[in-house]
Amino acid sequence: MGTPEPSTVAHARLDQQIQALETRLAREQRRVPASVIHDRVRQERARFANARVLTFVPILVERAVRAGIRSGAESLPGWAERTARELLATELPRRWAHTQGVARAATRIAHLVAPAESDTLIAAAWLHDIGYASPVNVTGFHPLDGARYLHDRGVDPRVCALVAHHAGAAAVAELLGLSHELARFPDERGPVRDALWYCDMTTSPTGEPVSFTDRMAEIEARRGPDDPVVRALAVNRPERAAAVRRTQRRIDLATSLGPRMARMSAA
Ligand SMILES: [Fe+2]
Numbered sequence: 497m498g499t500p501e502p503s504t505v506a507h508a509r510l511d512q513q514i515q516a517l518e519t520r521l522a523r524e525q526r527r528v529p530a531s532v533i534h535d536r537v538r539q540e541r542a543r544f545a546n547a548r549v550l551t552f553v554p555i556l557v558e559r560a561v562r563a564g565i566r567s568g569a570e571s572l573p574g575w576a577e578r579t580a581r582e583l584l585a586t587e588l589p590r591r592w593a594h595t596q597g598v599a600r601a602a603t604r605i606a607h608l609v610a611p612a613e614s615d616t617l618i619a620a621a622w623l624h625d626i627g628y629a630s631p632v633n634v635t636g637f638h639p640l641d642g643a644r645y646l647h648d649r650g651v652d653p654r655v656c657a658l659v660a661h662h663a664g665a666a667a668v669a670e671l672l673g674l675s676h677e678l679a680r681f682p683d684e685r686g687p688v689r690d691a692l693w694y695c696d697m698t699t700s701p702t703g704e705p706v707s708f709t710d711r712m713a714e715i716e717a718r719r720g721p722d723d724p725v726v727r728a729l730a731v732n733r734p735e736r737a738a739a740v741r742r743t744q745r746r747i748d749l750a751t752s753l754g755p756r757m758a759r760m761s762a763a
Contacts (some may be wrong), residue, residue: 530650576622583629597703664732694743
């Protein structure tokens with residue numbers, strides 16, 4: 497065995513530095529999915545594939561990735577929107593129209609939650625129904641499939657859990673024998689979760705605002721009495737209604753007091 501070429505040693509060293517950079521950025525940038533950081537680091541590194549001097553490559557890659565994160569191009573809601581569009585727009589245009597409506601509603605009421613949480617709410621709104629897309633669908637239970645897909649891509653665990661539990665999913669999981677799998681994701685039961693449920697349950701299948709009562713009637717008519725989602729309404733309808741009611745109360749409070757005071761009184 498001969499001594500390795502100096503350039504081979506330099507490239508191996510660069511590989512290690514790039515790997516360390518990726519790990520550091522993923523740990524530090526909790527709001528950006530790890531898979532996004534991985535892709536961005538690899539893209540930037542590829543730009544230097546033919547560089548003859550490698551010393552500055554890690555710092556140039558880091559600078560470019562950080563600039564992308566700062567500009568918001570890699571923000572969680574931005575990534576969520578792109579991901580939902582890629583998965584839903586062509587294959588399931590009606591589901592995509594609904595998703596856009598839910599995200600619009602979430603953006604409209606994002607002032608109700610703490611500023612640090614509004615990105616979480618909006619991202620979850622974009623992503624809540626991706627489990628219907630064929631690359632994501634594994635068990636046929638879309639909240640669980642969506643949450644697992646996001647978890648596997650290093651998305652913020654809170655967003656995964658919000659997707660897993662949206663709109664009374666636990667009662668449906670019970671009927672499908674998937675409670676154990678769903679329990680891996682905690683249901684946070686707070687204002688952000690209520691707001692996501694509210695947005696989903698006051699947006700029609702084509703993305704227009706509707707009342708909670710009309711939305712429930714539409715679900716029953718479209719799915720029929722044997723569908724687990726409809727059967728689960730016997731258990732989760734009050735829970736769904738309560739989340740909508742609590743959010744409506746927060747909206748009314750914010751309208752009369754102003755969002756900041758409303759957030760303080762809800763805390
Ligand atoms: Fe939905």
